[in-house]
Amino acid sequence: MSAEVLRAPGSAPGQWFARAVLRNGPLGGLVALTVVMAVLSRDFLGGQNVLNVGVQASVTAILAFGVTFVIVSAGIDLSVGSVAALSATVVAWAATSEGLPVWLAVLLGLAVGVVSGLVSGALVAYGRLPAFIATLALLSVARGLALVISGGSPIAFPSSVSRLGDTLGGWLPVPVLVMIAMGAVAALVLARTYTGRAMFAIGGNEEAARLSGIDVRRRKLVIYALSGLFAAVAGIVLASRLTSAQPQAAVGYELDAIAAVVIGGASLSGGSGKASGTLIGALILAVLRNGLNLLSVSAFWQQVATGLVIALAVLLDTLRRRSTR
Amino acid sequence: MTGVDDDGPDSGHVLLRVEGITKSFPGVRALDGVDLSLRAGEVHVLLGENGAGKSTLIKTLSGVHRPDSGRIIVGRREVVIRSAQDAERLGIATIHQEFALVPGLTVAENLFLGRQPRTALGLVDRRAMRERAAELLRRVRLDVSPTTPVAELGVAGLQMVEIAKALGRDARVLIMDEPTAVLTAEEVATLFGIVRELRASGVGIVFITHHLEEIAALGDRVTVLRDGRSVAEVPASAGEEELIRLMVGRDIAEQYPRERPAGPGAPLLRVRGLTRAGAFEDVGFEVRAGEVVGLAGLVGAGRTEVARALFGVDRYDAGTVEVDGTELPRGDVRAAMRAGLGLVPEDRKGQGLLLDASLRDNLTLARLDRDTRAGFVDRAAQRREAASVAERLKVRMSGLEQSARTLSGGNQQKIVIGKWLLAGARLLILDEPTRGIDVGAKVEIYRLVNELTAAGHAVLMISSDLPEVLGMSDRVLVMAQGRLVGELSGERATQDAVMELAVRSPQADRDPQADRNTNTGQSAMEGSDVG
Numbered sequence: 001m002s003a004e005v006l007r008a009p010g011s012a013p014g015q016w017f018a019r020a021v022l023r024n025g026p027l028g029g030l031v032a033l034t035v036v037m038a039v040l041s042r043d044f045l046g047g048q049n050v051l052n053v054g055v056q057a058s059v060t061a062i063l064a065f066g067v068t069f070v071i072v073s074a075g076i077d078l079s080v081g082s083v084a085a086l087s088a089t090v091v092a093w094a095a096t097s098e099g100l101p102v103w104l105a106v107l108l109g110l111a112v113g114v115v116s117g118l119v120s121g122a123l124v125a126y127g128r129l130p131a132f133i134a135t136l137a138l139l140s141v142a143r144g145l146a147l148v149i150s151g152g153s154p155i156a157f158p159s160s161v162s163r164l165g166d167t168l169g170g171w172l173p174v175p176v177l178v179m180i181a182m183g184a185v186a187a188l189v190l191a192r193t194y195t196g197r198a199m200f201a202i203g204g205n206e207e208a209a210r211l212s213g214i215d216v217r218r219r220k221l222v223i224y225a226l227s228g229l230f231a232a233v234a235g236i237v238l239a240s241r242l243t244s245a246q247p248q249a250a251v252g253y254e255l256d257a258i259a260a261v262v263i264g265g266a267s268l269s270g271g272s273g274k275a276s277g278t279l280i281g282a283l284i285l286a287v288l289r290n291g292l293n294l295l296s297v298s299a300f301w302q303q304v305a306t307g308l309v310i311a312l313a314v315l316l317d318t319l320r321r322r323s324t325r
Numbered sequence: 326m327t328g329v330d331d332d333g334p335d336s337g338h339v340l341l342r343v344e345g346i347t348k349s350f351p352g353v354r355a356l357d358g359v360d361l362s363l364r365a366g367e368v369h370v371l372l373g374e375n376g377a378g379k380s381t382l383i384k385t386l387s388g389v390h391r392p393d394s395g396r397i398i399v400g401r402r403e404v405v406i407r408s409a410q411d412a413e414r415l416g417i418a419t420i421h422q423e424f425a426l427v428p429g430l431t432v433a434e435n436l437f438l439g440r441q442p443r444t445a446l447g448l449v450d451r452r453a454m455r456e457r458a459a460e461l462l463r464r465v466r467l468d469v470s471p472t473t474p475v476a477e478l479g480v481a482g483l484q485m486v487e488i489a490k491a492l493g494r495d496a497r498v499l500i501m502d503e504p505t506a507v508l509t510a511e512e513v514a515t516l517f518g519i520v521r522e523l524r525a526s527g528v529g530i531v532f533i534t535h536h537l538e539e540i541a542a543l544g545d546r547v548t549v550l551r552d553g554r555s556v557a558e559v560p561a562s563a564g565e566e567e568l569i570r571l572m573v574g575r576d577i578a579e580q581y582p583r584e585r586p587a588g589p590g591a592p593l594l595r596v597r598g599l600t601r602a603g604a605f606e607d608v609g610f611e612v613r614a615g616e617v618v619g620l621a622g623l624v625g626a627g628r629t630e631v632a633r634a635l636f637g638v639d640r641y642d643a644g645t646v647e648v649d650g651t652e653l654p655r656g657d658v659r660a661a662m663r664a665g666l667g668l669v670p671e672d673r674k675g676q677g678l679l680l681d682a683s684l685r686d687n688l689t690l691a692r693l694d695r696d697t698r699a700g701f702v703d704r705a706a707q708r709r710e711a712a713s714v715a716e717r718l719k720v721r722m723s724g725l726e727q728s729a730r731t732l733s734g735g736n737q738q739k740i741v742i743g744k745w746l747l748a749g750a751r752l753l754i755l756d757e758p759t760r761g762i763d764v765g766a767k768v769e770i771y772r773l774v775n776e777l778t779a780a781g782h783a784v785l786m787i788s789s790d791l792p793e794v795l796g797m798s799d800r801v802l803v804m805a806q807g808r809l810v811g812e813l814s815g816e817r818a819t820q821d822a823v824m825e826l827a828v829r830s831p832q833a834d835r836d837p838q839a840d841r842n843t844n845t846g847q848s849a850m851e852g853s854d855v856g
Contacts, residue, residue, distance in 0.1 A: 195700075204679035205676075208675075208690075212693075213662045213693075
């Protein structure tokens with residue numbers, strides 16, 4: 001065995017580390033960030049705290065899985081935060097205020113998410129509005145409806161659903177399980193379903209997709225509806241954790257979701273993206289916030305740090321792609 | 326640094342010399358030791374099949390790629406070209422096939438993009454800019470006002486603006502990547518005139534073309550690239566057969582190996598009275614099983630529009646499209662596909678391919694429905710299908726997961742055609758199927774057309790390449806100004822006859838009310854006599 005082979009990784013650990021980060025993209029970034037946080041804070045890698053990170057990532061991740069579909073197809077969905085709040089509000093209103101059976105209330109909440117997505121999708125696909133504008137409109141409409149339905153104040157969440165915010169066996173947080181399940185669904189949709197493959201085709205070249213017999217408009221309806229459905233699930237998980245549906249919840253979450261998707265390696269111009277990448281993106285954001293909290297960094301500086309990490313993550317990813325092209 | 330000045334006795338000094346350039350991409354050795362020398366006042370043709378390395382070579386000269394090894398010498402100095410700005414400083418201008426113009430700006434603004442003349446106050450001096458732009462436009466004989474928005478120009482105009490832009494930057498070396506591919510014969514003649522003037526003024530021109538007849542007409546020397554190597558430098562008078570032999574490394578016995586089946590079968594496609602206001606008018610024809618029907622005409626005659634309409638991409642106002650006697654609904658691509666049509670569009674990259682997706686995804690795109698069971702796509706089946714068609718078409722690739730962007734033009738076109746073979750198309754509409762494709766790949770595509778028609782399929786081939794359309798078609802339809810003006814076959818199908826029909830379209834035909842019964846194939850010949 002030659003000495004060079006042995007020396008290559010060992011001689012310059014910094015270099016090796018940088019190369020590992022570059023080669024593995026988002027995952028490398030997550031590992032690097034975790035190592036840094038673990039070194040800086042003794043509490044970070046504690047079992048309870050790791051689960052906390054998972055819980056903190058869950059809502060963003062579930063929203064982001066839905067947004068991944070839209071971004072892969074070269075669209076954008078700004079409405080998911082508002083749709084999440086609206087869906088949760090509808091569940092709480094139906095069950096608590098109107099006394100509907102809980103299962104029906106939950107179905108209604110999910111349906112609200114789907115319908116919101118269909119509206120965005122119809123505006124984009126048939127109304128030919130830019131996705132940015134259509135979903136910006138929905139962002140406002142959904143938030144407004146949530147406020148109208150709730151009269152502006154929180155509504156208690158049905159306790160049977162609130163268990164979604166609890167733990168299994170006293171330690172395993174259900175939001176983490178929901179996140180993993182939704183992530184698996186998203187991965188399956190992207191990799192294996194007709195709609196998933198159509199997302200890549202539409203995002204890669206919409207005209208070529210159309211000329212190859214993909215019904216682009218109908219697919220867009222489905223894509224935005226899926227995003228709305230995921231937003232509804234995220235909203236229900238969030239309200240479960242808070243044990244109440246708050247019409248002002250999840251403000252600005254759409255930006256976290258988009259950041260998670262992009263940090264995860266998807267391109268805003270469409271045609272690429274992975275559920276695993278999106279999960280890693282959401283975890284990077286959560287690790288960062290959690291770690292900075294443990295380090296008692298002020299909320300103001302946390303915002304600065306988050307912005308820097310987003311820029312750095314995407315910059316690294318761009319460099320990585322350029323070097324392999 | 327010797328040998329920079331070994332000028333031939335018959336021409337100017339060496340402007341640009343490339344020595345032993347190599348460039349590798351993952352899995353591909355694009356350039357493998359290329360030499361090229363360009364003298365002042367010569368037109369140096371760069372010839373080679375697609376994938377031979379022409380594009381990579383000019384990209385290393387225009388600052389897009391850095392070579393892995395080898396030297397680039399401009400004048401007497403070895404240089405490193407890192408960016409388009411570096412190339413510009415060295416006096417090297419490149420006119421790519423995709424123009425680098427801003428459609429929303431005027432001609433003058435484009436000509437002086439990034440280096441507008443300024444007034445004493447630092448503002449853009451519009452008047453000086455217009456005057457200098459007008460001067461440049463005169464030099465390229467483009468008769469438009471400097472204040473015309475670039476979006477209003479046709480392809481030929483855009484090209485002239487690109488040339489003017491290069492002139493405005495005092496380019497000593499002008500690299501032109503297939504400038505004639507999109508021009509009509511008349512525009513080509515104008516372009517040649519301008520290139521000759523530039524040559525006379527001492528500019529060195531690297532000229533890429535796939536049209537061999539242009540080489541003798543315009544070129545001085547030819548460097549032939551094959552598989553990333555420069556295999557020969559010959560005078561432009563070398564003759565087409567010799568050039569083809571050098572380019573493909575073998576003799577091509579027959580450039581258009583059309584094998585006509587015994588007799589055409591049953592009508593597959595029947596188009597009647599197809600009309601869309603402002604685009605085409607009362608177009609009717611038939612394509613039978615086993616036939617290749619050519620659709621000739623000038624650029625803008627409405628051929629692509631008809632193809633798109635009958636494939637359901639665009640709507641039409643009147644008329645019918647029947648496949649096997651069943652009428653197709655209007656504007657429904659999926660219905661057309663189910664009936665057995667497939668369209669290989671003119672704009673391969675813009676409409677045919679998912680450039681960044683894998684070859685597997687590209688090849689199986691048009692049969693995504695069929696590979697789906699209960700919403701789930703059978704990825705293993707896709708892999709099998711893609712592998713079989715890629716092998717059948719002899720696609721040169723490193724693997725099915727390679728992205729379509731990294732293939733040469735000819736192989737990209739095979740992917741688009743392969744997509745339709747997998748989709749089970751029985752009537753392929755090929756729109757400019759060999760544009761920008763090298764001779765070797767062209768012949769492969771012609772052989773494939775033979776194979777398909779022998780199996781009872783049919784091909785409707787739109788082509789502006791007259792020898793191709795005549796060589797490969799069993800019948801040639803000619804369109805002019807949105808109308809079908811003639812049908813030629815056998816002895817009557819000659820270049821002269823087609824061109825005569827294509828350019829002699831009567832003014833009267835522009836009026837939609839003029840004469841509705843003129844263009845159903847046979848009677849169209851009289852229609853063209855009205856003017």
